[in-house]
Amino acid sequence: MTRLRRLRKNDSIRNMLQESRIQISDFVYPLFVIEGNNIKNEIKSMPDVYQMSIDNVLRECEVLKKLGISHIILFGIPSIKDSIGSSALSSNSIIATAVRAIKERFDDMIISVDLCFCEYTDHGHCGILDSNGNVDNDKTLEILARQAVILADSGADIIAPSAMMDGQVKAIRDSLDSSNFINTLIMSYSTKFASAFYGPFRDVANSAPSFGDRKTYQQNPSNRNEAIRESLIDESEGADILMVKPALNYLDIVRDIRETSLLPLAVYNVSGEYAMLRAAKNAELIDYERMLLEIMISFKRAGANIIISYHSKEVANLI
Ligand code: PBG
Numbered sequence: 001m002t003r004l005r006r007l008r009k010n011d012s013i014r015n016m017l018q019e020s021r022i023q024i025s026d027f028v029y030p031l032f033v034i035e036g037n038n039i040k041n042e043i044k045s046m047p048d049v050y051q052m053s054i055d056n057v058l059r060e061c062e063v064l065k066k067l068g069i070s071h072i073i074l075f076g077i078p079s080i081k082d083s084i085g086s087s088a089l090s091s092n093s094i095i096a097t098a099v100r101a102i103k104e105r106f107d108d109m110i111i112s113v114d115l116c117f118c119e120y121t122d123h124g125h126c127g128i129l130d131s132n133g134n135v136d137n138d139k140t141l142e143i144l145a146r147q148a149v150i151l152a153d154s155g156a157d158i159i160a161p162s163a164m165m166d167g168q169v170k171a172i173r174d175s176l177d178s179s180n181f182i183n184t185l186i187m188s189y190s191t192k193f194a195s196a197f198y199g200p201f202r203d204v205a206n207s208a209p210s211f212g213d214r215k216t217y218q219q220n221p222s223n224r225n226e227a228i229r230e231s232l233i234d235e236s237e238g239a240d241i242l243m244v245k246p247a248l249n250y251l252d253i254v255r256d257i258r259e260t261s262l263l264p265l266a267v268y269n270v271s272g273e274y275a276m277l278r279a280a281k282n283a284e285l286i287d288y289e290r291m292l293l294e295i296m297i298s299f300k301r302a303g304a305n306i307i308i309s310y311h312s313k314e315v316a317n318l319i
Contacts (some may be wrong), residue, residue: 019301021300022297022319027308028072029072029310030049030074036079039053046203046278071110075204078094081122083121085117085120088120089143091154117163123210126140126162145174148175149181159186159187160243162192164192187241190231190239191230191243191250192218200272200274201271224256227256243266244267267306269295293319
């Protein structure tokens with residue numbers, strides 16, 4: 001008889017044989033930066049997640065550092081939106097300004113920046129529209145490349161393109177390299193599903209599309225092979241880190257990509273996943289802390305190296 005039970009005999013043996021672990025250096029904390037001063041707006045569906053002006057973002061970075069969290073990803077909420085998202089194309093954009101301010105105070109903070117246009121366009125789509133109201137892939141590549149250079153120049157360590165335009169990683173890599181930002185990394189949202197789980201995020205980031213949806217550029221949740229191909233294409237275009245988003249209901253894809261690529265792999269534990277768990281906690285339906293850690297370990301077990309999560313601060317307090 002094989003006696004697996006003896007491997008679980010006591011805490012120290014279980015600990016020695018533990019196959020996956022979470023540590024705080026795995027975590028990336030998302031921050032939503034809004035123009036203005038002294039602003040901290042809580043979002044109804046996402047308790048403890050705020051839109052913050054730069055002064056409050058700096059205060060938050062202080063808190064994060066104390067918790068041992070040294071990697072953030074920034075999203076911008078500009079005051080002016082137009083059809084081509086021009087406010088993202090200036091070195092005084094909300095995110096470029098935030099990156100400079102954070103780097104000045106916390107030079108060892110790793111800063112990723114979300115690279116997309118949905119937060120900056122008045123129609124809420126991820127790029128420039130053509131005359132039929134469809135996103136013009138190739139025109140959008142040009143502005144993504146420009147936005148990437150502006151953010152690299154402001155001091156961002158990692159550019160995280162999430163617009164899902166074909167060829168975006170190559171376009172961004174080429175423009176970073178030709179502007180001499182050869183050491184700026186690209187963490188591509190390489191496998192990004194068209195998901196209902198982004199709902200609460202779009203409230204925080206004011207980025208819901210004003211018409212239509214994102215199904216032409218985000219992936220069909222039922223397609224496994226296509227999901228893997230999307231990540232492999234981004235690898236071939238020069239991505240440094242791949243990503244699967246959302247996380248929880250796509251762990252099969254995380255495992256698939258882990259087994260087909262040797263790049264570091266991130267998961268994005270998105271707003272809807274956070275909202276569900278917090279709602280269940282508030283309703284006192286679950287053992288929240290245990291469930292939270294069990295979810296986090298499942299990301300590591302599936303093969304992720306990096307976890308982008310609104311729960312990062314809670315995790316830091318638990319481990
Ligand atoms: C696009 C972007 C989105 C998210 C991250 N980057 C929204 C979308 O694609 O509609 C969602 C993140 C979340 O739900 O937490 N800029």
